[in-house]
Amino acid sequence: MKTGIVVFPGTNRERDMAIALKAVTGHAPKILWHRDTELPDLDLVVLPGGFSYGDYLRCGAMAAHSPIMRAIRAFAEKGGHILGVCNGFQILTETGLLPGALLRNAGLRFLSQDCHLRVENAETPFTRRWKKGDVFRTPLAHGDGNYVADAETLKTLQSENRVAFRYVAPNGTVDAADRDSNPNGSLDAIAGILSANSRICGMMPHPEDLVDPLMGGEDGKPLFDSLVEALVR
Amino acid sequence: MSSKQKAVNADLAREFGLSAEEYDRVLAIMGRTPSFTELGVFSVMWSEHCSYKSSRKWLRTLPTTAPWVIHGPGENAGVVDIGQGLAAIFKMESHNHPSFIEPYQGAATGVGGILRDVFTMGARPVANLNALRFGAPETPRTRQIVDGVVRGVGGYGNCVGVPTVGGEVNFHLAYDGNPLVNAMTVGVARQDKIFLSAAAGIGNPVVYVGSKTGRDGIHGATMSSAEFDENALAKRPTVQVGDPFVEKLLIEACLELMATDAIVAIQDMGAAGLTSSSVEMAGKGGVGIDLDLDAVPQREPGMTAYEMMLSESQERMLIVIKPERTEVARAIFEKWELDFAVIGHLTETGNIVVRHKGQIEADIPLDPLAEQAPIYDRPIAPLPAPEPVGDIHDPIGLEQTLVRLIGSPDLASRAWIWNQYDSTVGGQTVRRPGGADAAIVKVEDTSIGLALTTDCTPRYCHANPRKGGAQAVAEAWRNITATGAKPLAVTDNLNFGNPEKPEIMAQFVGAIEGIGDACRALDFPIVSGNVSLYNETRNPDGTKSAILPTPAIGGLGVFDDVTKNVGLGMPENGTLILVGETKGHLGQSIWLREILGRETGDAPDVDLVAERRNGDFVRARIASGEVKACHDVSDGGILVAVAEMVMGTGHGCTLDTPQSGMRPEAFWFGEDQARYLVAVEGDGKDFLSAAEKAGVPARFAAEIGGDALVLPSGARLSAARLTTAHGAFFPDLMDR
């Protein structure tokens, strides 16, 4: 699987992502610079976490206008696979590649903690190693992860099975109003969503930071294993 | 600054913080009346903050060498050998005064400053820690300061992408008007790629990189060298605003440049900005330096030479570069969209010459500026003996006492704080806050791990500075040992009151002696540090109160094989053993303060021989793989430490009866040093007999199992109940 990770000024989780990708693919991903105007031949583009442009104005707003985003849009139009994590998810919503927006966390504080996610759709390139309803632990680290969308968008996401992950209690129950299980207050406890063709996935938490028992577990690894399984040609 | 017009004389010198004798010395060095800008340069270079004039004599007594020390104090940060050709580079620094005036920006720029001290030497920062002291929780402003400081530390560290993995927090009335914000950064570099600050090569260009210069924080260095009074609020505009986004770019750009061979010398612009960086770089290299301020990137029009030389605008560095590499360097900084300007060159004059708009604004000989900097042997008064402890009795029983203690400000869960700090970015965090006695970070692509901690018990230092100083070092050493790592070296941040008061000076000297004793006994040298004096506030009646003496110790340890680390969470089964001798010392204990409302008695004894023996034994047992978890016994004593282990995983244990012949509260809550709780598999007999052979006191403490902490009385405290009691303090204080 040929992968590339985009680095914007202020991106800071590209190394974490590279470690995770290398662990499952055996190859170091290509690092792509925000000023690049063309993509090399890739199976997967990853927009990693961080604070592109300091997250000033709105998270992801300025990165969405980087030269490379034009190439990434074209890649998406040709059916390319894109994973956006944290700041990457914010950038995907800012470019309109995914619907909705990410607002300040409901508690107005940056949150860095473990959360639990439930797999809502296990028939995607990002989730096929899980079963629908599986619950896994993963770290999150963000100040603006409160997913919102208008009623119509929400309905579309639900009816088209495009919610990939929801925040849940460790036992798998969803309660969007509960700050313990849905820490940033996301609408319908949404933690990750998919594009209409299921080839673009954006999520706030960081599965790439939990792929090694030494760092506390491998709970995030199935996501990367799924991608390898789906994309290795 | 309209003060530009002011005439330079002894009065102005005093306003700038120079005493009459110091001003006379300036006149003698210059052989004329200095210019306004020159006076500014002298005043910041000779401020307490930059010159260490009250502390230098004593700092020299500290042990700073060991075979693994590559660079001790004197560089931007300390450097130690961690094996495999790599070095850890680390330092701690205070931002106390700015954090009182503007908590968010004060704390944020504190983090920014210490990061620069570390990456300026060629290290990629891999971890941040923060040691915080706040006023009493009841004091209304405390809440606001906690809020701003925590947001600021997180806001900066999270954005630059360096995980914040540990720290400490205390609350005490003595910090009401003067909180302490001490930030520590640890970085990793290749030993053959370490960059120093001594300038060299006459004619070599001097390059300015980073953000533009504005009128930020002019005279910050002198401000942090003066006591606080109500005028402090009028000095407000001296606070700087940080830009962590630019810092992140600066880290990447500097590391990229450092991978080439372009750099001769490099230093960050910290306190006193362009002045201290240029003076120190040229001074250390024994060369002169010419600066052309017209070339300095400026944020605002009309800045004077004085303003530019003293500005403390953040996120800036000064580099002496090989002339033929200037364009390579420029291209790197342009790629990262940072300012890059050649603003001068090195000369053989031995002077710093500052030109602006065709005028020479300053021309100062560097040697006397450094060598004739004042150094004081401040008088010391004998300290009063610690107050007797007074009558001791347990008013409420073990169970209630424990619940109260683990919910008290100094022992309650810090999760509310560390949950606002990104502790996992980088993907190398092996033990996050709360997971072990020291945070553990793996060095990417190696088997090496670093164990990091900050420690100080100010109430001990107040009662007995020498014991308190030794205790702070011992606790840092112990926290590292309890993870299985080998303690290597220390950075310190010595926070005290006004050194012109003999009793404060005595606290300072006592603490240094204690620190020195412990560092020598434990082979744990000081490789970097920072002194913050004049931490005092004016009371309504005009008197001034000092903070508790707070020599914060930042410790670093290393694992050759980080998979051999242990955390502090109770395992599912096995045996809990108490290592070290229990004498039941309750003086200055948290129990005494929280339960009886008294801050009396002497600090506990620090037996450094026992400390070393017990610690070396525990570390060896961890290395052998038989230890499942380990936690040092410190604040709150044995029972609190056991409760912390239980809360760590939710697994419980059933406690043995206390040592015979000792009051239960003294056994359970006494704060004797050199002790550990060690969880081993099985019945622990092997461990106990090994301890006996090694001459290490050890006794059975509990049988591990269940999900509750069972007291000798049979009373059960479920892990859930403990966790609720432990977790309430911060949310109750901050989120109401």
Place this chain on the structure above:
Amino acid sequence: MKVRVTVSLKEGVLDPQGKAIGHALHVLDFPEVKEVRVGKVIELDVDGSDAAQVEARATEMAKQLLANEVIEDFAVEVVK
């Protein structure tokens, strides 16, 4: 010329920051405060002399970058 672009959350989008400020004002003894909304003002210093044109350009900037119309409304005002 100076242009001010004010960006605020759309009616109907929850504004937790406004709510928190409202709560804090009540605690500080300002019971008369009923609702609080928080927005951003972006002040631009722009080359140009034709107010209508400057306004049109600023509107363009708001649409492209300064506001996210999924969640935010904006208003443009030429100040002088």
Place this chain on the structure above:
Amino acid sequence: MKVRVTVSLKEGVLDPQGKAIGHALHVLDFPEVKEVRVGKVIELDVDGSDAAQVEARATEMAKQLLANEVIEDFAVEVVK
């Protein structure tokens, strides 16, 4: 009544947000933008009918909570 409190960074204080936005606008081909400063607008809906008094109260709120006068200035305006 509605009161608007506008909080902006003092002159001379670094505005990292404004700087970054200005840069982004240049990249987006708005070269006419010279300087950008970012502030906050806090819109308060307040019980009361005396504009002068409402303004005085809002000024008090700004001083105590809404602005940090160390680095920020504020302006109060009764809207209606």
